[in-house]
Amino acid sequence: MQKLGVFVCHCGTNIAATVDVKAVAEALGREPSVVVSTDYPYMCSESGQNLIKDAIREHSLDGVVICSCSPRMHENTFRKAAAQAGLNPYMVEIANIREQCSWIHKDREEATEKAIVLGRAAIAKVLLNTPLTAGESPVTKRALVIGGGIAGIQTALDIAEAGFPVDIVEKEPTIGGKMAQLDKTFPTLDCAACILTPKMVDCAQNENIRILSFSEVEEVTGFVGNFTAKIRRKARYVDETKCTGCGLCTEKCPVKKVPNEFNLGMDNRRAVYIPFAQAVPKVARIDPDWCNMLKNGKCGLCSKVCTVGAIDYKQTDTVLEEHYGAIVAATGYEPIKVDRYGEYAYAQSKDVITSLEFERLTNAAGPTSGTLLRPSDGRHPHTIVFIQCVGSRCTPEMGKTYCSKICCMYTAKHAMLTREKYPDTDVYVFYIDVRTPGKNFDEFYRRAAEEYGVHYIKGAVGKVMPRADGTLDVQASDLIMNEQLHINADLVVLAAAIEPSKTARRLATMLTASMDTNDFFTEAHPKLRPVESPTAGIFLSGVCQGPKDIPETVSQASACAAKVIGLLSKNKLTGNPCVAHSDEWMCNGCSNCASVCPYGAITYLDKDFRMPDRSTKTRRVASVNPAVCQGCGACTVACPSGAMDLYGFSNSQIMAEVDAICK
Amino acid sequence: MKFAYYPGCTLKNRAKALDRTARETAALLGIEFEEIPEWQCCGGAYTSAKDEIATKLASVRALAAGRQIGDGRVVTVCSACYNVLKQTNHEFAVNPDFDFKVNNYLKGEPEYHGEGGVVHYLELLRDEVGFDELKKRVTRPLTGKKIAAYYGCLLLRPSSVLAFDDPENPAVMEDFIRALGAEPVLYSMRNECCGGYLTLTDRETAKRRSAAVKESAREMGADYMITACPLCLYNLTKNTDEPIPVRYFTEVLADALGLGGE
Amino acid sequence: MNNDWKDRIVRMSGAAVQKCMRCGKCSATCPNYGEMEYHPHQFVYMVERGDTERLMASPSIFECLTCFACVERCPRGVEPAKVIEAVRLEVIRQKGANHLKPDDLPAAADEDLPGQALVTALRKFAK
Structure with a gap:
């Protein structure tokens, strides 16, 4: 007869307010095998854990059931406590009577009854538990950072500084990301390029960092400490090892009318180009959609002018395979498409622009060399209207449900800089709320209003109407005055919501990392583990986890690096013993399990078996690599013969739980 | 192609030209309109209140009758009828309580559960005839004419129900104008209200609204305007001093197809 | 409230x-x-x-x-x-709160006013 202990946690009032914890302890104390059953206000506290440890020692317990919060919160805490008292940690079961009971019910009697049932299920399971021992696996001491914006750059630099090699994979021809397109940065107004480009150069010069630009991750296999990634190095038709970035080819190329994506299509580049002056790596790329040589074999001018013979029209994609211990997602964001908000006439008027376009129009390296000119006629705008929250804070049908967080501040920056440089310009900002929670942020916004005379109007713009004279009639509400306004503007700037990069969803699938409904990566814990994905070995840096400004991104990027360094510093990792295993006598070799396994953990072996009639027969049977298996259980469900089972979550354990609930 | 045809009350009196040119052009383009027998007025306005059932029964009966004809979709030419019939039909899909109550009213008549449909003549021209084909059928192209399409509200909103076109930046009438050989004029007020039925209770408001619409079209250089709605046409002609002519889209279509005089 | x-x-x-x-x-x-x-x-x-x-x-x-x-x-x-x-x-x-009454109509309407306007206004402004 096994001896079990049951420990019911109040979680302050979180559980105790809705569940009669004493009644639960009492009821479960009457279950067969239970020799001790008690309750305590905070079971996770040190004294709570001591209560468990003392009971294990005093009663020589074989198993422990803890009725508390979700196992995601404190399973490890209680397993450790059990181990310290000499009990195998896998002889601990959690009955989740908080998230799955007290938090979701109102009726105390019903909730108490349910808590007892959940406790009984855990008791039924723990009676079938067996002690398990976790295996160990080595750690590949190299990190992969996916995305080369400021987030990826900072994470890579910090990891490299700690002495570990890092690869940055960037899908564009240069690292730098969105920050490279910005003009100045709030709230200090230092120039984005001046603070970013030294970091880009640091990446290029750091011997621990390898930049794989114009490349994309195609496939990731393995598990924490032991990932293998396939990286497609897209053909740029220029030999990266030879190109010196002299730019001669980009001057001679006869194809001059290619929309320049770095300036958001507001000027043109050549078919062979270097994205911008401070690009890293400073290597040209030939755009096959525009290059005459690649399209119809007629030209070859760039090849003739290149003094180092770097042009290679025959270059093809190559695929690099590399091993990593940790992977960082730093895939960043894109502004949403604003065409769908047709009332703002973005598609009708060139003088309705997005804030990122405004950045380029004020940047010295932009299409107007930093002079603010209207895209339609190249004249100075004298009245500018900024519209906030375009596509943010909407219902899901109308846009993004979240606040994009950066718009209030960059709009204050745009408005302030415009008033400083062009004092004869009237600047209006239509806002719902001005959100400035950050160091020196509100002071910055107030300066825009108080010192620079930016007109902040609480209200929304209903419609932007292009007029025959080229101006824009902006119809808006002023909620403080309770008026409807018409402003005759020369330029309208839309603070477009930001959304995760479109590449993030595919990457999340590859990494088996979870995402929220907005396609932001989910963190392991929103407060306590904000830079880790719930999938071990996957880390999150920058806006791919949620909207952030540059200071916050850099902080998070460094935090992320610290977590990666912590992992890479270990020589061995303790695995999860709750993995699948196959009963070779029952396995019929059908391959169902291998086809559903998301981790590629199952292989098939031809094995000799001694049959009951003493003959030897070769049979094809499934074999699970416990180091790769994550214990998801998909194979146990797919197996038609019942050969596949999961340690710690066996079919018989789960059925015992169900039986206990249904009793 | 045969479709159930719901002319609506206004097309039987003040907007006879709209009815006549719609039928004539459709016939020429190989579309047969079979008028729904004994149809009643749709009410002119869809009342969005959830407890308004009886006022929608005339529309329901028209939809129920229309499902027997052609592919079951009812064609309208008037924007208001289109709006009312389509919103009514949509309510069956999203509101079981409405379905239940309507069918209680319909006791003794065949049940109706939203299986019919509603389509505007402009949609037929776009999707069934096709503007490329229409262009080929034009015998008197409107070359050189600058035409401003006036959508108003009823064809476009609520777009989640009507799904007629992009509610802020519609294209169907502009494409229609191009098919007839003319040049469409884009102007901001093409999807803003003309004042509608307020002309009865507050004529000054209707005048201000219509004037704003027409000024916007004039500013962008329109020779004349087209609409699908008799009330819009009334407001834009009777409630403004702006001389730009306003015509039904079907009249312009009839001209381009060589029907009628000139 | x-x-x-x-x-x-x-x-x-x-x-x-x-x-x-x-x-x-x-x-x-x-x-x-x-x-x-x-x-x-x-x-x-x-x-x-x-x-x-x-x-x-x-x-x-x-x-x-x-x-x-x-x-x-x-x-x-x-x-x-x-x-x-x-x-x-x-x-x-x-009771008696109709905003538009049938008696008002002849004064407001002219010969070109479409029937659509009458029925719509009555639907909106009268029970």
């Missing part, structure tokens, strides 16, 4: 006044803003507050064109025009 009234308007209109985030887009978009004493964002707010009497007594509820521009552009799916329609019905369903 009249909660019964508020609940009835919300139920009748099917509109979600509590979703309003006070951005004022409905009032920014309203073509008939200038003719109103209270404006679309105030309609929504007054219903949310249960401010019955002032709203029901206001001529503003008969100035809504039901053009649905506010419904189309509201970022929160509040549907102000439906709220106003419910309030208007609440008023005209009272």
Whole structure:
């Protein structure tokens, strides 16, 4: 007869307010095998854990059931406590009577009854538990950072500084990301390029960092400490090892009318180009959609002018395979498409622009060399209207449900800089709320209003109407005055919501990392583990986890690096013993399990078996690599013969739980 | 192609030209309109209140009758009828309580559960005839004419129900104008209200609204305007001093197809 | 604060006044803003507050064109025009509260006025 202990946690009032914890302890104390059953206000506290440890020692317990919060919160805490008292940690079961009971019910009697049932299920399971021992696996001491914006750059630099090699994979021809397109940065107004480009150069010069630009991750296999990634190095038709970035080819190329994506299509580049002056790596790329040589074999001018013979029209994609211990997602964001908000006439008027376009129009390296000119006629705008929250804070049908967080501040920056440089310009900002929670942020916004005379109007713009004279009639509400306004503007700037990069969803699938409904990566814990994905070995840096400004991104990027360094510093990792295993006598070799396994953990072996009639027969049977298996259980469900089972979550354990609930 | 045809009350009196040119052009383009027998007025306005059932029964009966004809979709030419019939039909899909109550009213008549449909003549021209084909059928192209399409509200909103076109930046009438050989004029007020039925209770408001619409079209250089709605046409002609002519889209279509005089 | 009234308007209109985030887009978009004493964002707010009497007594509820521009552009799916329609019905369903009476029609109508205008106005403004 096994001896079990049951420990019911109040979680302050979180559980105790809705569940009669004493009644639960009492009821479960009457279950067969239970020799001790008690309750305590905070079971996770040190004294709570001591209560468990003392009971294990005093009663020589074989198993422990803890009725508390979700196992995601404190399973490890209680397993450790059990181990310290000499009990195998896998002889601990959690009955989740908080998230799955007290938090979701109102009726105390019903909730108490349910808590007892959940406790009984855990008791039924723990009676079938067996002690398990976790295996160990080595750690590949190299990190992969996916995305080369400021987030990826900072994470890579910090990891490299700690002495570990890092690869940055960037899908564009240069690292730098969105920050490279910005003009100045709030709230200090230092120039984005001046603070970013030294970091880009640091990446290029750091011997621990390898930049794989114009490349994309195609496939990731393995598990924490032991990932293998396939990286497609897209053909740029220029030999990266030879190109010196002299730019001669980009001057001679006869194809001059290619929309320049770095300036958001507001000027043109050549078919062979270097994205911008401070690009890293400073290597040209030939755009096959525009290059005459690649399209119809007629030209070859760039090849003739290149003094180092770097042009290679025959270059093809190559695929690099590399091993990593940790992977960082730093895939960043894109502004949403604003065409769908047709009332703002973005598609009708060139003088309705997005804030990122405004950045380029004020940047010295932009299409107007930093002079603010209207895209339609190249004249100075004298009245500018900024519209906030375009596509943010909407219902899901109308846009993004979240606040994009950066718009209030960059709009204050745009408005302030415009008033400083062009004092004869009237600047209006239509806002719902001005959100400035950050160091020196509100002071910055107030300066825009108080010192620079930016007109902040609480209200929304209903419609932007292009007029025959080229101006824009902006119809808006002023909620403080309770008026409807018409402003005759020369330029309208839309603070477009930001959304995760479109590449993030595919990457999340590859990494088996979870995402929220907005396609932001989910963190392991929103407060306590904000830079880790719930999938071990996957880390999150920058806006791919949620909207952030540059200071916050850099902080998070460094935090992320610290977590990666912590992992890479270990020589061995303790695995999860709750993995699948196959009963070779029952396995019929059908391959169902291998086809559903998301981790590629199952292989098939031809094995000799001694049959009951003493003959030897070769049979094809499934074999699970416990180091790769994550214990998801998909194979146990797919197996038609019942050969596949999961340690710690066996079919018989789960059925015992169900039986206990249904009793 | 045969479709159930719901002319609506206004097309039987003040907007006879709209009815006549719609039928004539459709016939020429190989579309047969079979008028729904004994149809009643749709009410002119869809009342969005959830407890308004009886006022929608005339529309329901028209939809129920229309499902027997052609592919079951009812064609309208008037924007208001289109709006009312389509919103009514949509309510069956999203509101079981409405379905239940309507069918209680319909006791003794065949049940109706939203299986019919509603389509505007402009949609037929776009999707069934096709503007490329229409262009080929034009015998008197409107070359050189600058035409401003006036959508108003009823064809476009609520777009989640009507799904007629992009509610802020519609294209169907502009494409229609191009098919007839003319040049469409884009102007901001093409999807803003003309004042509608307020002309009865507050004529000054209707005048201000219509004037704003027409000024916007004039500013962008329109020779004349087209609409699908008799009330819009009334407001834009009777409630403004702006001389730009306003015509039904079907009249312009009839001209381009060589029907009628000139 | 009249909660019964508020609940009835919300139920009748099917509109979600509590979703309003006070951005004022409905009032920014309203073509008939200038003719109103209270404006679309105030309609929504007054219903949310249960401010019955002032709203029901206001001529503003008969100035809504039901053009649905506010419904189309509201970022929160509040549907102000439906709220106003419910309030208007609440008023005209009272005894003798028709805003437009058949007797008024001959004076208001001219020979070109489409029948559509008459039936629409009566549907909107009379029970």
